[in-house]
Amino acid sequence: MGWQETVAQTVTGMGFDLVDLERSTGGLLRVTIDWPWQPPSPEESSQPERFVTVEDCELVTRQLQYLLEVEGVDYKRLEVGSPGIDRPLRHENDFIRFSGEVVDITLKEPIGVTDAGVSANRKKFRGELERAEDGEQWQVVWTDAPPVKPGVRVSKKRPPPPTQALAFRLDEISQARLAPIVNFKGRQAVPKKSDD
Template sequence: MALQQIVEQTVAGLGYDLVEIERSAGGLLRITIDLVWAAPAAEVQEPVVEQFITVEDCEKVTRQLQYALEVEGVDYKRLEVSSPGIDRLLRNEQDFMRFEGEMVDITLKEPLGAAAGGQVAANRKKFRGTLERVDGGGWQIVWSDAPPVKPGQRVSKKRVPAPLQALGFTLDELREARLAPIVDFKGRGAKPDSAD
């Protein structure tokens, strides 16, 4: 049985989602897992409670994988099982649906070329913006090239905001897509318009 199959069956059998398998130098086998995601039902209006992979989850998968890999005779020196982290890889349609509305980094396989219409550099392949679904299927990323406002910097009310730009793409055109690793040190519950 192939390594991909062994790991997928083991991880799925324990109730987790396989995000990535990576073989590194020195015989390191790195497995990234996440909780299985189901699209929220439209009629349910309850707040969504975020759940995360714990150390105990990684430990449970590690023990089971060590056994399965030994039985199948897979050669590796070290096994590392971890959560996807804040820069999680988006690898399929379900991942894109799960993280719709989030800030993502995408890298295209080919530069835009002349199709960009002069608004974006023709050789640009990397973009950071908000992931949105396009009517009729497909995806787009929306961003602004305005420089970020530094903390404490005053912004004139007369300042014209930079226009939003959008780039439509298909999953076949992507080399890689990841959640943008943006950390907010103000805490999870902070509202942007609340008074401190």
Template structure:
């Protein structure tokens, strides 16, 4: 039985979702799992260490039965930069900040449509994932602003006009890679916002 099929049957049989299978040098077999998405759920549950241990034990047995060779098995959660691969992943994380890489640059035509604001050679974008206006169920768009980076300690004028909002439509076939953008928010390190009057 093929590795993909063995791993997928084992993982889904235990009630998890298979996100990724990766073979690395030195015989490492890395399996990434997640909990199945329930549309409309109030809280999106996370994979725990116990979940990973449970899947590891079952996979060790299944891989041994099928004669799959590996030196080390690692089962983990997708982490904060979870890859997005299927239509269901895009539905699940619509409205989230994502990083996408296109297979080919956007080209001169799209760059010109954007008023020259987007380089024709650009392939990488970070922005909010939204369902696109185009026809077909697999049409998505990423929406972003190309704000200039602010240096630490630099004051930004409140009168400065924000960069224009831009959007790029795409289908899943046009993507080389899509991931959740790894954003970490440490308590006490948030930028100071406007103070509210008492």
């Protein structure tokens, strides 16, 4: 068993998911962990999502330092962290969890013309992640309309821009990540409920 499998077993044995494992040429080992996620059942009330803390990372770091020393793995620095805003999506469960989010996907092979008329000799797409109509595949949905500039009024009579969709199977993608979109305006105001 290689050191990668040993690291994966150790992380999962501690109750975490191994999201990513990377070894750079400069001797850096980067381990990305998260808490396991299961789709909520209809009977369960919505539980708040659990996030990885600094203490969790320290705990895993100490355990991995010991393990890597025993295994004789040569490295200069070990980093253990949480996935962040550009989290990789690797498994079916990740796609289910982040359905409805904006994602960046890279296909293994460029597409020609799709059924929806998307003509592109490209591999990279950004759009909202959805389950495709067939229930087997996934799709990204996007519009090529330019974003509306701040302060510009948009007429309510203006027709919505056409959307495009690209369906794919998980084995057709080489990489998928959450799109790192940051809202610098802070929390949006929640409309108050009326008392009547």
